[in-house]
Amino acid sequence: MAHVDTTHAPAEHEPAAHPPAHEEETTTGISHRKLLMWVFLGSDCLFFGSLIATYMVYRGQSIVGPYPIDIIDVPVTTISTFVLLMSSFTMVMAVAAARNGNQRRLIQWLVCTIILGGxxxxxxxxxxxxxxxxxxxxxTNLFSSTFFTLTGFHGAHVTLGIFWLICLAVISARNPAGRPSGEDVDIAGLYWHFVDIVWIVIFTLLYLIGGFDSGPDAGHAAAQGWQWITGIFT
Amino acid sequence: MSSNPGHEGALPHEEHGSHEDAGISRFFFGRVPAGVHGGLKQYGILAIFLAIITLIEFLIIVPEGLQGSSIVIAPLVILSVIKFFCVVAFFMHLKFENELLWQIFVAGLVLGLVVALALVLLFGVFRPTPRAFSEPRAMPFEHHAAEEEHHYEALVVPTPCPVGACPQPAAPGANPGAAASPGQALFVGAAACSSCHTISGVAQGVLGPPLDGIGSAAANRIPGQSAEDYIRESILEPDVYAAGTADGLSQDYDGNLMLSTMAGILPSLSDEDIDNLVDYLLSLQ
Structure with missing residues (x-):
């Protein structure tokens, strides 16, 4: 556990590697780039909110199959959800390594994140x-159009994030004395984690809740939960 | 710097903050000075916690009785919200940041939620119940066989199922046990006609031509042939004449498809069964 705190050594060799003193003064006390990223993430909430709402509004309205229950594979998606979650962990470790100026660890954690994202x-x-x-x-139907639009845009976000991380890893490997700064990695990390939380929402709504929607007899399953629970006790 | 003492030095002293181990409980629950960050210990614990929540979410929907049920919605949403804010607060270290960032993010988040909620409320779709348009039109879906995956054509015109291998699509309101005539009982039952043909209120097949009003339409299909003969021939030798756009239908149908499908069914039908079917179809005016 303690081996991560190997932050003293780089400080001796590369004192100017991540100079916090170079951060510009801003009226908010927050760097402009970081503020911009958070504003973007706030607006991206709206973007995905609209796509998710569109999916929810058209739930159960498809008139031809396949319906969600016919093809949604919850166990497989649970594994992919777990993979993305773990990539958030490796990403935050990359951010910590960058902040501590540990270039080697940074590259290792970035590569882990890229692999998990891939x-x-x-x-x-x-x-x-x-x-x-x-x-x-x-x-094919309303389900497929809204599903592919939503998860496709999410996948595009992840893909973009992977390219971003590859760039960071390449820059780190080529130029160990300078960039990326802690903040460069931090901002990429914010984007990456955001993509993860969007998936948390998608996984719950489209897979765990909506993944069992059927076609013509939709809604019949909605009422059966209580019967199952009372069935345990009787 | 900000006049708020709680956020002083939020940015410039990141490096020094990282040397300070916030401690696990202080990191998660305490008020830590801005700029303090976790390490492998804190983030590792959080990752395990999030993985466990994901596992619990999955386990909740494992029992078949709970799948798609509305009572699992609340626990699943609560667990997801916990996961969501754990990632935002700790992985995105918003807990240790200037409050302004919280406000910006929450503003976007709340707006997004309000948009979603407004749409959902507008259409009243908390449950995936088909609305007026889709309910009477919805078609059951039957899985395609795995071996068809290389043939795109197979996706467009699914090969009919072997006899008895497919569930009979039950039309809404139709009850084969209470069929109006023996012919109708055969239509939706043993003869499996309903797998491919549509009759309003009785069957919803799509592979073959719809049979509404066939009793009167049959007389005009082949010149000189009576409606009864046409229907009988269409059942016994469907490849002789295949209905299509020339008969006012929306598409041309393939008689050979029915020929191959019925090859497994016809031998099991008696002459009386065929008569009953013909009588029933003739009655559809």
Missing amino acids: GFIGFQVYEFNLFRVEGLRYE
Whole structure:
């Protein structure tokens, strides 16, 4: 556990590696880049909020299959959710390494995050392809259109994040004495974690709750939960 | 710097803060000075905690009786909200940041939620119950066989299921046990016609031509052939004449499809069964 705190050594060799003194003074006390990233993330909440709302409004309105219950694979997606969650952990460790000026650790954690992010995209490619094979194309029904739009935009966010992290890792490997600064990695981390929390919402609403929506007899399952619970005690 | 003492030095002293171990309980629950960050210990604990929550969420929907049920919504949403704010507060270290960032993020988040909630309330869709338009039109879905995956055509025209292998699509309100005639009982039952043909209120198949009003339409299909003969021939030798756009239908149908499908069913039908079917179809005016 304590081995992460190897922050004294780099400070001796590269005293100017991450100079906090170079941060500009701002009226808010927050760096402009960080503020910008948070404003962007706030606006991205609206973006995904609208897409999620669109999906929810059209839930159960498809008139041809496949319906969610026919193809949504919750166990597989639980694994991919776990992978993305762990990538958030490796990302925050990369941020900590960058802040401590530990270039080697930074690259290691970044590579871990890139691999895990790539794994998540791999799951999504597998899922999308499976859906296509089952006959669920983008224009098949309301479920597929809203599902692919929402999860597709999320996947695009993850893909963009992977490119971002690859750039950071390459820069770190090439120029160990200068950038990326702690804040460079920090801002990329904010974006990456945001993508993770969006998936937390999508996973719950589209998979755990909406993944069992059926077609013509939709809604019949909604009422059966109490019967199952009372059935345990009788 | 900010006049608020709680946020003093939020930015410039990050490096020094990172040397300070906030301690686990202080990191998660206490008021820590701005700029303090966690290490492997704190983040590792949080990652394990989040993984456990994800596992619990999954376990909640494992029992089949709870899948799609509305009573799991509340616990799942609560667990997700916990996960959501753990990531925001600690991984995105918003807990240790200037309050302004909280306000900016929460503003966007609340706006997004309000938009979503407004839409959901507007359409009243807390439950995935089909609305007036979709309910009468919804079609059951049958899985395609895995071996069809290389043939795109198979996705467009699914190969009919072997006899008895597919669940009979039950039309809303239709009850085969209470069929109006023996012919109708055969139609939705043993003869499996309803797998492919549509009759309003009785069956919803889509592979073959719809049969509403076939009793009168049949007389006009082949010149010189009576409605009864046409229907009988269409059942026994469907490849002789396949209905299509020339008959005012929306598409051309493939008689060979029915021929191959019925090859497994016809031998099991007696002459009387065929008569009953023909009588029933003739009655559809």
